[in-house]
Amino acid sequence: MSQQATFSAASASEPEQTTGRYLITFREDDVAKGLGAIEKRAAVAGLPSAADFADSAIDMEQVAKAGGAVFPTLGIALVTLDPDALNSLMAAQAEDGDGAILDIEPERMFYAIGESGSLSGDYLEGYRDAVDNLYQKAMAVAAEERLGAMATFADDALSTWGLKATRAIHSSRTGSAMKVAVLDTGMDLQHPDFRGRRIVTKSFVSGEAVQDGHGHGTHCIGTACGYKDAGGRRYGIAWKAAIYAGKVLSNAGSGSSAGIIAGMEWAINSGCQVISMSLGNTTSTPSTAYETVGRRALQKKCLIVAAAGNHRSTGTVGQPANSPSIMAVGAVDNGLRLASFSCGSGPASGANVDLVAPGVAVYSSTKLPTRYASWNGTSMATPHVAGVAALWAQMSAANRGAALWQVLTSRAVRLPLSTSDVGSGLVQSPVP
Amino acid sequence: MNEDLLDAVIVTIDDQHLESIQTVADALTLAGMKVSGVLPTVGIISGSVARAAISTLKTVRGVAAVELDQEMRAIGSPRQQ
Structure with a gap:
């Protein structure tokens, strides 16, 4: 329109x-x-x-x-x-x-909808009806304009669209002194963008070293904790955080829950404030084990974020993101439209999408020699939330566990989409 | 069914037995489980067991749940141009 x-x-x-x-x-x-x-x-x-x-x-x-x-x-x-x-x-x-x-x-700045002073009730009612009418007509336009205007996020020389949409580029926070765990396919430890960074690694996949033979883990770590590419384009959020790269998925991209939960134990015991898990299955009923781990992690001041899932066409949020105590992250594109693959909320208690983040055409680091690539997935949205969580955690020692969860959802930008698909909306960084 | 076929399982320990998780692990071993990991912070024990013995594991004191180990996958992929 x-x-x-x-x-x-x-x-x-x-x-x-x-x-x-x-x-x-x-x-x-x-x-x-x-x-x-x-x-x-x-x-x-x-x-x-x-x-x-x-x-x-x-x-x-x-x-x-x-x-x-x-x-x-x-x-x-x-x-x-x-x-x-x-x-x-x-x-x-x-x-x-x-x-x-x-x-x-x-x-x-806040704008008054209407102010009552010495005006008569009749006048105010008439005014209200007129405004209501105008409001109803205008909202249809306003909603479209808002979406249209917001659909302008793009990668440019300075940063990725995702860092703009999450306002990470406007944040003065860096994740400094925070520990962020990314449990995935490991990390390319030779990638030049991470030279000089504090990196702690551990493999929970028998027979495989932490070195990322897949690329997925290096991509997720790049978004959550990376910084800039060789040309100066910023793609990472918590760029001064310590990186805890736990390999729980094989170089083929899969892993057992025994290894994944062992990685969660390691990250919690290491004092990580955030654990990012861009992994899952398509089972819509929550797992008692993951829910219990998520609850105990929150008690230990550790927030776990997990990908909602990419199987929208066949089902709702899978394990482990469908655990009530694990934050489920869906994906949006650069027009802040729901990604076609992003799973919606399931019927089980807590099996809902909590937040969304950039998850389509996400540019980040990947394993050498490719070095950089644009990927799609709720896997790409999840580390955006983990990185932003580290910024909020750095801001205050009170922002831990359930309190950190609350800050992330309350500061998210509401989107004109179904709550069932986007939860509280688009994750936002602390600004300034 | 093949008696030797073991299922990988994840056992969740209840809040009351977190402190005594090793005792629970020992009891699970007695009940036929081959324990491979004891995680005291999150309160999880991993291992494998004959399918027929899973119901026995559920009766062990301190066990909140016994679930089959679910395989998880990375859920992002390079963008198709």
Whole structure:
């Protein structure tokens, strides 16, 4: 549809409208300590506090004048930060994972749907009906425009489309000090893009070394933890994370659950915050073993993400992704349309798709001599989520296990697609 | 059925017996299982057993489930141009 909407609405295609101020969330009961950190690192002090106003109703004029405010009951401060102060504060938060500051995010513009003042009820009802009518007509256009405008992600000289869609290229986080396990066909340890990286390896396939004789594992590791190709195009997300490459699938691309679960045990005991598993079968009923492992991993502050499956034409999310305690990742293409192969949610409890990520024409590293290739699969979507999870985990020591899961789903971008196919939507990196 | 044909199995240990997983492994061995892996953190024991003995394994104290070892596959492939 080419018809233009006659009103201006913020859409996902436009740059996000922010105010230049930042919302800083403090860890529980640490408001005083958090304000101390802001004063020390960003040289901001003397903000008006909601506690000083009658009924905590803060005077917004004073907020504008002071450039911010403190809301002690909410454990939040609103602060104007120049880029230097923002960097300093973010660095402090990263250094001190358990410190008083839980989160820093840009204050976003919100638009009122309607404001009641001294207007009469009749007027408001008439207004509401007119707006409803306009809304109904416009939404059909807006939804298509939004999709159309979003269908612009493309690989270019600087980055892959997937890193743009997940906003990884806009994140200041790197996965530094995080450990990401990728349980797959191993890794090409000779690949030049990973020179100098901290890599821990282990093979759980008898008779085969970690060296990736397939290519799938090196591709998944590239997306989750790689960085740039020889030409400077960035394709990897958590590019400073330690890589735990567990070989649980043979060079032919298959593996037993005994080896896979042994790899999960290894990754959990190694202190990995995230385990990425781009593997599965087509069995729609969850496995008790994988569900139990997933639950125990979350208790150990480890999040497991797994590919939903590529067998959409014949079935729903397979094992192990259909375990309630393992995050199931579906795939979208660069137009944010559901990949034709991406499995939908199954009827079993927890057998639902939780998130989607780029999984069509995903450019990443692969085994030599091919070096780079574009692949399709929910296998390619899964390491996008694992990499982004490492960025969130780096941001705060509170972002672990079930809490990390919650952050990923709550910060995802909703898509105009069936929840059954895309869950909470498209995974998003922490920005800045 | 061939008595010698062993099935690869994955045994899940219940929460109450996580601490004593080795005792459970010993009991599984007595019940006819050839134990190949004991994973104390995730609480899983892998190995193989004659199909006829699977039901016996399920009665071992501390066992939450006995499942056949499922083969998994890599589920991505080079893009077809």
